[in-house]
Amino acid sequence: MAATGRFIEDLTWPEVAEAFKADVPVVLPIGAASKEHGRHLPMKADWLLARALIEGIAGRLPVLIAPIVPFGYYPVFRAYPGSQHVTADTFVRLLTELLEGLIDQGARRIAIMNTGVSTEGPVGLATRGILERRGIAIGVADIRRLGRKADHLLQQKVGSHADERETSVMLAIAPELVRMDQARADYGKGPPAGVFTTPTTMQSTDPSAADYSETGAFGDPTLASTAKGQFILEAMIEDLVAGLVALFPDLQPTR
Numbered sequence: 001m002a003a004t005g006r007f008i009e010d011l012t013w014p015e016v017a018e019a020f021k022a023d024v025p026v027v028l029p030i031g032a033a034s035k036e037h038g039r040h041l042p043m044k045a046d047w048l049l050a051r052a053l054i055e056g057i058a059g060r061l062p063v064l065i066a067p068i069v070p071f072g073y074y075p076v077f078r079a080y081p082g083s084q085h086v087t088a089d090t091f092v093r094l095l096t097e098l099l100e101g102l103i104d105q106g107a108r109r110i111a112i113m114n115t116g117v118s119t120e121g122p123v124g125l126a127t128r129g130i131l132e133r134r135g136i137a138i139g140v141a142d143i144r145r146l147g148r149k150a151d152h153l154l155q156q157k158v159g160s161h162a163d164e165r166e167t168s169v170m171l172a173i174a175p176e177l178v179r180m181d182q183a184r185a186d187y188g189k190g191p192p193a194g195v196f197t198t199p200t201t202m203q204s205t206d207p208s209a210a211d212y213s214e215t216g217a218f219g220d221p222t223l224a225s226t227a228k229g230q231f232i233l234e235a236m237i238e239d240l241v242a243g244l245v246a247l248f249p250d251l252q253p254t255r
Helices: 013-021 045-058 088-104 120-134 148-153 164-173 226-247
Strands: 026-030 110-114 139-141
Touching (some): 026 045, 026 088, 045 110, 045 164, 045 226, 088 110, 088 120, 110 120, 139 226, 148 226, 164 226
Parallel strands (some): 110 139
């Protein structure tokens, strides 16, 4: 039977050292452990998604999985109680130290599986800095490109957060944590017309504000279903596996 992925947190340090010596690729997942996801999804939705995705990867590729990074740069959601956010500078330093720590210990092939969007800027700065200082190019998965072949299943007008897509995935991963009785359509307010974008921070206290979202969601989670979530999740895993094989061609999927 072909070898499957292993989680660093489950191994001993000599086992990790042996894997680094064998140049086994390392995947570093990022998924917020506490970030608002509307009135109907748990704060740890991103962490749960990251865990489901890396379990899918580990079941198909002989890679090492680093522990999930549970904190990040999430300024849009900081007004909602319980949401944890660190500054961009802090997040860049955190990632840099984690990644360079792996490199110092012997890892040479690293990929990041990022489940956020606002985190993309700091992640790019951290990986660019490592390339310039250490000569190691780290691949970063783009969450917005994962699982797009499932788009035909979605019925909402638009969506981006705690919406039909994300709620469906949570129904597939952890249905016991989804409060569908609290779900409702919330499209917030759209961005201004034109070619310019401006920073926003969603909040639920001032209905006249341009960034107002009463529920903290953007989309229509009432259209979600477990079947959709299972299809979306599988499509995301397939994209990640294909992407890792493209990044590290010697990897051989087990299925």
